[in-house]
Amino acid sequence: MGVIRGIWDETRRRVEHLRDPIGYWRAQGATIGADCRLIGCDFGSEPYLVTLGDHVSATDTAFVTHDGGVWVFRHEWPDADVFGRITVGNNVFFGGGVVVLPGVTIGDDVVVGARSLVTKDIPSGSVAAGQPARVLKSLADYRAGLEPRTVPTARMGRPEKRAWLERHWRG
Numbered sequence: 001m002g003v004i005r006g007i008w009d010e011t012r013r014r015v016e017h018l019r020d021p022i023g024y025w026r027a028q029g030a031t032i033g034a035d036c037r038l039i040g041c042d043f044g045s046e047p048y049l050v051t052l053g054d055h056v057s058a059t060d061t062a063f064v065t066h067d068g069g070v071w072v073f074r075h076e077w078p079d080a081d082v083f084g085r086i087t088v089g090n091n092v093f094f095g096g097g098v099v100v101l102p103g104v105t106i107g108d109d110v111v112v113g114a115r116s117l118v119t120k121d122i123p124s125g126s127v128a129a130g131q132p133a134r135v136l137k138s139l140a141d142y143r144a145g146l147e148p149r150t151v152p153t154a155r156m157g158r159p160e161k162r163a164w165l166e167r168h169w170r171g
Contacts, residue, residue: 025050032056033090049083053090053108061094065102089124109139 021038029048032038036052039059043050049065067082074080084102092106095114106112106122113129113136122128126135127142151168153161 046083049102050086050088052088053092055091056088056094057092058094058098059096061096061098061100063100067102095129111139111142 021041022032022036025038025041025043025047026032028043029046030043031051033052033054033056035055037057038061041058041060042062044062044064044066046065047063050063063086065083065086067084070077070080070082082102084104086100086102087105088100089106089108089110091108092110092112094100094112095116097115098112098118099116100106100118104118104121106118107124107126109125110122111127112118112122112133113127115131116129116133117131118128119132122133122135125139127137127139128135130136151164153164156164
């Protein structure tokens with residue numbers, strides 16, 4: 001009966017995580033601001049050490065709050081663990097597959113490029129990317145570079161957006 005109960009509990013947890021990821025992680029102790037979008041994110045085994053501000057978007061982002069490498073010293077330090085808080089400001093976008101390591105603070109108005117490994121703090125108003133992530137440019141410079149490439153489709157429904165894009169790119 002214990003195995004079936006365990007499978008049931010795990011299935012219910014996964015469904016809840018998919019149905020309402022923000023509610024799920026809040027229930028696990030993470031602090032998550034208003035107007036956030038989290039898709040497939042992982043807050044690890046200490047979600048209560050993660051704080052996200054308002055208007056944060058992340059897809060497949062892992063917030064890692066501990067350094068498991070202490071394992072190799074377990075025979076010398078049997079009780080040792082290493083943890084660090086992760087704090088993310090307001091209006092932050094994480095590209096797909098970002099990993100944020102313990103002790104990192106990310107400021108307001110930041111874009112972190114896909115697949116980046118964030119090992120150090122990122123100041124407000126920055127665009128950072130890489131492994132390890134480093135600041136590449138200001139958010140203002142990033143916006144200026146995007147402006148000529150923007151198209152007016154963000155508020156369109158899927159069929160309307162598809163039609164617009166097909167017309168535009170067939171050109």
